[in-house]
Amino acid sequence: MTNVAVQAGALDVGSQANRSALGRAVSAVTSRLVIIVPYLWLLVFFLIPFIIVFKISLSQTAIAMPPYTPVMGLGDGISGLFNQLRELGIDNYIWLTEDPLYFNAYVSSVVIAGISTFLALLVGFPIAYGMARAPATIRPTLLMLVILPFWTSFLIRVYAWIGILKPEGLLNQFLLATGVIDEPLVILNTHAAIFIGIVYSYLPFMILPLYSTLEKMDFSLIEAAQDLGCTPIGAFWKITFPLALPGVVAGCMLVFIPAVGEFVIPDLLGGSQTLMIGKTLWNEFFANRDWPVSSAVAVILLLLLVVPIMIFQSAQARAQEQGR
Structure with a gap:
């Protein structure tokens, strides 16, 4: 046993x-x-x-379908594929450096996206801070109100701003009725309209990461700082903003990256004279049917956005390792 x-x-x-x-x-x-x-x-x-x-x-423009050559294929065997690879070149990238239109479009897009991101941060931070300090019982409702615009088509919301901002629109009618202005303001088809459209459309992308960061913050730190003689503004810059910095960075990236390549808002609210890389890319692709040049524009735009982010993430990783 x-x-x-x-x-x-x-x-x-x-x-x-x-x-x-x-x-x-x-x-x-x-x-x-x-x-x-x-x-x-x-x-x-x-x-x-x-x-x-x-x-x-790296291809060349052609009057065909698709409108570029060579079209890669294995019909001619491996040797034919190598011959097609030899036909590729960087002529389109050289063309982008020779025409100032593209450089100006890149610069204008970065400037407009940067200003719009800054304005979204100015508007979104107080909203996110107020949501984080609100009673826990109403926070889900506030979150729903922030996300609510996404339930409506993006295109319809941008078209609605045309009715608000045009000379005979709702905004000018209200300002004229209240006596604030004597003649209608020219807002539509200006950079101001683009800023309004981008901030309105991408504001939730700024608020949500800020709220996620601020909600976890220990607000007793602010009370302790004020008890030690720190002013409310000083407490904000020394405690609140540094602790909210990860949310600020995430929100700015979520707004800036799509704003750089934005097409619909500049086209509808900025008018035909607005120079942004999204409109330039669309014109090259659909109006001029120059797929190789438009692809080169898209590749450079992607590199302009991805490379700085990778450098920033690498710097953040090194800083964290040094902190350990």
Whole structure:
């Protein structure tokens, strides 16, 4: 009986060890799958489309369908594919450096997006701060109100601003009725209208990361600073803003990146004279049907946005490592 019990105990210990090893193996596979899925997503929806666009940017314009040459294919075999690769060149990128239109469009887009991001931060920070300090019972309602505009089509909301900002629109009618102005303001088809449209459209992207950061902040730190003689403004710059900096950075990126390539808002609210890279890209792609040049414009725009972000993230990682 004793030997049987010992053998049974040994079998039980062995089965537990096997189950433990199996559990560790399953956990390792699961963790790898969790890591692989985002990389597969980036590969399919970012890297492969980028490679296709980059290849088109090295091609030449042609009156055909598709409107560029060469069109890669294996019909002529490997040697034919290598011959097609030799036809690729950087002529389109050289053309972008020779025409000041594209440089001015890039600069104008960055300036407009930067000003719009700053204005969105000025408007969004007080809103996010008020939401974070609001009673916990009404915070879900406030979050819903922030997200509520997304329930309506983006295009319809931009068109609505045309009715508000035009000379005979609601804003001018209200200002004239209240006696604030004597003649209608010219807001539509100006940069001011673009700023209004971008700030309105992307304001939730600024508020949500700010609110997520501020909600976790210990507000007793502000009370302690004020008890020690710090002014409210001083407490804001020494405590609140540094603690909210991750949300500020995230919100600014979420607003700035899409604003640089924005097309609909400048086209509808800024008018035909507005120079932004999104409109220039659209004109090259659809009006001029110059796919290689438009692809080169898109590649440079992507690099202008991705490279600074990668440098910033690398600097942040090094700073964190040094802090440890």
